[in-house]
Amino acid sequence: MSNLDINLNDYKIISTLGQCFEGKAIVSLAKHVPTNTMVAVKKFIMDMIKDNALVDFEIILMRQLLHPNILPYFTSFVNGPNVYVVSPLMAYGSCQDLLNQHFNEGLCEQAIVIILRDLLDALNYIHKKGYIHRAIRASHVLVSSTGKACLTGFRYACPIVCNGKWQKTIHSFPSSTKANLNWLSPELLEQNLLGYNEKSDIYSVGMVICELANGSEPFAGMSSTLMLTEKVRGCTPQLLDYTTVPRDINGDCSGGDGDISLKIINRRFSDNIHEMAAQCLNREPFYRPSAEQLLKHSLFKTIKNSLPLTDLLKPAIPLSDRVAFNKEDIENLDTFNYFANLQINTCEWDF
Structure with missing residues (x-):
């Protein structure tokens, strides 16, 4: 317009x-x-x-x-x-708004996959344009009245191309990262000589998958030092469902978290979305797929006959x-x- x-x-x-x-x-x-x-x-x-x-x-x-x-x-x-x-x-505001106001325990899988497809389309585009986003999180994914997800938050972005040459890694650290720390990749947070590349955004995508599924991002409420330690040593966040929440011999939740509801304990996410989250959150950037590769994942075949996102977001208006x-x-x-x-x-x- x-x-x-x-x-x-x-x-x-x-x-x-x-x-x-x-x-x-x-x-x-x-x-x-x-x-x-x-x-x-x-x-x-x-x-x-x-x-x-x-x-x-x-x-x-x-x-x-x-x-x-x-x-x-x-x-x-x-x-x-x-x-x-x-x-x-x-x-619909941001995905974080939806979680805070209507879906405290996470969105359904179909809604997550539709949003994820739009997010990866945008990410594939900017990576090919030569930019790393560096702030992929639910609050930077906005949803239109027609159910289209749009990426924003580009003030943290940085170019991969320098003097006309595509850099394998860069060492530029964003000047303001406090709001994004939990979503950033371990290699970006380490600020070492190895640097990082566009695969750092893929790690953040994995964090967003967990955020949308669980209702909050991994490491929420954890100190920054402990969060960094957990990431560097290879701690991989997970989607919370029947297969990942520990239970005792009586079938009760034994994870020690009194806030985990029966809905979370009894739900079941597909193997496909578990696999995609794990691929994105791999500690080693080399083994993470690109956004283009992720778009070819069989997970996205599951939404071919899905309800529109606007229906899946009800009761949000x-x-x-x-x-x-x-x-x-x-x-x-x-x-x-x-x-x-x-x-x-x-x-x-x-x-």
């Missing part, structure tokens, strides 16, 4: 969706008045951002990438001291449906309290 203009006055802010960029950017639900289109508007508060190059890099890179599973930027502009970016409204019946009232900012009651502000929208 290239007809969105760069006049801030043409965007009527409805409510805040969330924050990103370590609280230095605000994402809002807005209406582009001339086209009567609902969009997401991200405002970078430049007075709070020390390194303006990070904002420049993200905007420039996003305008260069063109793929159906990568969040597009419709337009960007400067108004006063702030920079604004306009993108489509991703009505897309934001666009929640406001559609009251479009005329959106013009009146008095409806702000109505949107607040819908708990729009609980969304992560960290992109």
